[in-house]
Amino acid sequence: METRSLDEKEPICAVYARVSVERNSESVEHQVSLLREFVRSKGLGVIPDEFIYEDVVSASKYSIWERPAMKRLLEDAKDGKFSILLFKGISRSVRDTQEALEILERFKQKGIRVISFEENYDSSREDSKFIFGIHALLAEQESEKISVRVKLGMKEKVKKGEWAGLSPFGYRVKDKKLVVDPEEAEIVKKIFDMYVDENVGTSTIAVHLNEHGYRTRNGRPWSRKTVRDMLKNEVYIGRITYNKKSLKRIRDFDSETQKKKWVRIPNSQDDWVIVENSHDAIIDKKKFEKAQIMLAERSRNLEPSNVIFPLAGILKCKKCKKSIVGLTSKAKGKTYRYYCCNTYLRFGRSFCSQPNINAEKIEAYILELLAEKLKTIQDQIVLGKNIGVVKPNTKDIEKKLKQVEAQIEKVNRDTSELYFERDNMEPLQYQFIMQQLREKAKSLNEEKEQLLSKLQISEESEEMMKEVESHLTEFFNLDISEPRKVRKVLRHFIEVIWLDDKHLDIHYKFDF
Ligand SMILES: [Zn+2]
Secondary structure: OHHHHHHHHOOEEEEEEEEEOOOOOOOHHHHHHHHHHHHHHHOOOEOOHHHEEEEEEOOOOOOHHHOHHHHHHHHHHHOOOOOEEEEOOHHHHOOOHHHHHHHHHHHHHOOOEEEEOOOOEEOOOOOHHHHHHHHHHHHHHHHHHHHHHHHHHHHHHHHOOOOOOOOOOOEEEEOOEEEEOHHHHHHHHHHHHHHHHOOOOHHHHHHHHHHOOOOOOOOOOOOHHHHHHHHHOHHHHOOEEEOOEEEEEEEOOOOOOOOEEEEEEEOOHHHOEEEOOOOOOOOOHHHHHHHHHHHHHHHHHHOOOOOOOOOOOOEEEOOOOOEEEEEEEEEOOEEEEEEEEHHHHHHOOOOOOOOOEEHHHHHHHHHHHHHHHHHHHHHHHHOOOOOEEOOOOOHHHHHHHHHHHHHHHHHHHHHHHHHHHHHHOOHHHHHHHHHHHHHHHHHHHHHHHHHHHHHHHHHHHHHHHHOHHHHHHHHHOOOOOOHHHHHHHHHHHEEEEEEEOOEEEEEEOEEO
């Protein structure tokens, strides 16, 4: 039993393996056996089977932090389940240099030693960060080169009238060309007929299809958007267009996490590839063009700017937890306003049973309820009592701001230190690290700007609290014939209203 306790003292090594769905991908077994051999020869410890983390990825669509095995790996690192993390090649497992550096930093902070076999990188050696950085940079350039090659290849294919990728609804791919799928083509025709000839709106078309048991190619219900996208798709008149837009990955500054997200960015017209009559049309050009004109007109009429729904953004459907939107309908020359669950609107009655609700009635009822509540607040103020308004939390933002400012200072220090060290370094090393620092400084400064604007918003809302009293006055003098004003005042007091059939569940911004 003594040998056993000796074994237990051996450091636990974890392996992160990335398997690609692309051809010629290296197997996990191969990566692991190579790393086992490496660990044995260096006497680093053991690699138990349960510490092999395996992510299957297609191309490089997801950031490494969104991959399931990487998430588990981070959790286990936090719990101190292993002390060494091995990659066969870290720069191959990630999208870009920035991500590779983030990985090193995240695990280093958790006290984990990171070793990457291919880059001869070991975080316990100070110097190896340079070596690693250069490897990562080279790998990134290689992957960019590949993507340019792929793009050029696609362009050539399209020019020859070949279809690359999944076939659109209504077609199948045969010998690299699109051929009409008779069954699906009937649905495509039905959609254009309903829209152009019968003047039926996209939402109603979607609901009609769903209620007749039709589903999209991937088995999902039809929505206003899928119908709309289909009406706009030039493939149905036998035309292939390629490269009108590019997919780019950018930082999303709206979200708290500041994760990167994918967006479509239009390309210049010179880069477009358009091939006419590359395959059989399902819809004739005349009908298609008519649909385009109707789409343009309808989108202008969709949200009339003169009609405002005071409860928009406040009212939510309790049945499906989605938002409730304001709509209008015309009958006998009069416009009626009503609220409608967005799920029902998009997918039909079988997806949410929340009935539509008359706008005037529900608005009047809510104003009445609010008036009662606010009367109590007013009484409390008159009695000199404090009202429990929810205070915005500025402390966390201020704390984060201090951290970011300290980081900026550190990067500035590192930059000047690096400058004085330049004579002792290889030019390539120097340039690479300098570039990294500049990028880091840039993103930190952007983060700082973000936090400052958040603070400003908080200060503004604190001022808003001071204005509660004036809001009360505003409320009791409210002219309900001005929907914009009503909405503004309602938002001062109400967080959200959950609607369940005709039952209302109002969440106020106050503690009563
Ligand atoms: Zn609903």
